[in-house]
Amino acid sequence: MSKDICVVVDMINGFINEGVLSDPSINQIVPETVKVVEQYLSENKDVLSFQDTHTLSSLEFEFYPPHCLKDTSESELIPELKPFESKMIKVEKDTTNGFFAEGFQTYLKNNPELESVTVVGCCTDICVLQFAQSLKTYTQTIGKRLEIKVVEKAVDTFHTPNHDKQVFHDQALNLMRNAGILVI
Numbered sequence: 205m206s207k208d209i210c211v212v213v214d215m216i217n218g219f220i221n222e223g224v225l226s227d228p229s230i231n232q233i234v235p236e237t238v239k240v241v242e243q244y245l246s247e248n249k250d251v252l253s254f255q256d257t258h259t260l261s262s263l264e265f266e267f268y269p270p271h272c273l274k275d276t277s278e279s280e281l282i283p284e285l286k287p288f289e290s291k292m293i294k295v296e297k298d299t300t301n302g303f304f305a306e307g308f309q310t311y312l313k314n315n316p317e318l319e320s321v322t323v324v325g326c327c328t329d330i331c332v333l334q335f336a337q338s339l340k341t342y343t344q345t346i347g348k349r350l351e352i353k354v355v356e357k358a359v360d361t362f363h364t365p366n367h368d369k370q371v372f373h374d375q376a377l378n379l380m381r382n383a384g385i386l387v388i
Contacts, residue, residue: 207317210244212237212253212292213302213325213332215285218271218278219256219362220326225271226278227362229369230326234284236358237324244322245291252311253289254331255279257296264299300331303338320351324358329376332359336385353386 215237217223220230244251256272257279258264272279274296281289295307302308312318323336336352343350356377363369377387 208320209250210322214256215282215325216255223271223278224269230360233358233360240324252293254295254297254302301334303335322353324355327361328359329361329372333376340383353388356387
């Protein structure tokens with residue numbers, strides 16, 4: 205049973221190293237992400253890894269191109285996190301928001317004494333934001349005090365002509381701050 209957990213959001217090849225939705229610039233957060241994961245594991249704290257894992261029938265493909273298909277290298281952890289994989293709790297998700305993944309719901313149920321969640325990963329304005337806000341809303345709904353922290357140097361998003369990386373990243377961090385989520 206853990207009182208403090210690190211949640212690693214989608215630090216997988218399909219968003220960083222290969223595939224239609226990858227952006228190699230997200231590699232800039234890898235050193236800080238690895239540092240946070242190493243710290244948690246060295247203190248015998250839980251580290252949970254959300255990994256986007258889709259089938260071809262995923263409803264998400266109605267608005268995103270097919271990506272991170274199950275049993276492909278796109279849905280695997282990036283090489284820098286692979287050495288820690290056996291010590292992490294892997295939770296596959298078939299949607300942008302890992303909060304609703306069965307594995308995370310089971311973790312919440314089995315860890316009622318949870319006091320703090322530290323979030324790292326990508327993408328700041330999609331998967332990180334949705335997870336952190338859903339967790340915050342859930343804990344407020346059930347009347348549970350839970351500190352939710354997002355490590356600013358360990359979250360990032362992608363850049364495309366219609367998606368200015370810095371603008372969307374900053375907006376997401378501000379939305380989380382305004383929701384009472386600590387950006388550290």
